[in-house]
Amino acid sequence: MKVLFVCMGNICRSPTAEAVFRKCVQDAQLDDRISIDSAGTGDWHVGKGPDQRSCLAAAKRGYDLSALRARQVVEDDFRRFDLILAMDHDNLERLQALRPSDSHGELDLFLRRYKLGEDVVPDPYFGGDEGFERVLELVEKASAALLDEIRGRL
DSSP states (O other): OEEEEEESSSSSHHHHHHHHHHHHHHHTTOTTTOEEEEEESSOTTTTOOOOHHHHHHHHHTTOOOTTOOOOBOOTTHHHHOSEEEESSHHHHHHHHHHOOTTOOOEEEEHHHHTTOSOSOOOOOTTSOHHHHHHHHHHHHHHHHHHHHHHHHHO
């Protein structure tokens, strides 16, 4: 099973989701069966590490984002990944527009998929530290639900 998390620049929400879900998968000892990555629909931050505020908030909860580097979604992602999870409606629409006709990857909103009371992971980039904490809170809940879903498919 291959999962791709997507946000706008791949420096806040999607790398956080990648790191959180990766830890869930490792703790469940399924890292040999589940592949995880993240990307952005935009190219502004390609090659850069995650936002420092994301890194600090994640580190407080035991997640390490330091090795991650931003990349942009490419056409082949739609063929390589089984599940592509967008953080918000705008990025879902961008992914739908980019999606080639021969793709097999399933597209959805990360939070909406698990009916967690909210559809989108809010972008914390222009806010304060509390926004990064909120992203982690939402991503942790959704990651637990995603792991349950994938366990049912394996």
